[in-house]
Amino acid sequence: MRKVAASRVYINEKEFYTNHVVELFNHIVINHYPLQDEQPMTEWLGGTIIIRDQEAYHIPIVLSPAELSTHNSRSNCHIQRL
Secondary structure, three states, rough: EEEEEEEEEEOOOEEEEEEEEEEEEEEEEEEEOOOOOOOOOOOOOEEEEEEEOOOOEEOOOOOOHHHOOOOOOOOOOOEEEE
């Protein structure tokens, strides 16, 4: 199991959480919860994690809800599947 945390985690376009942990098993999201204290074995990625169809994707910048729902390409942005 892998635990990662980010500044913002989007569940959908309207539902997001700040400072949140996502648990993954074989690239599939099995749980998510607030980051309240320092968690052992948790990678802090920062930026934004987007959960879609039980998979998680990391973007190294923090996106606002408006940026998430529009086409706003940034030349230095790299999306990585977790």
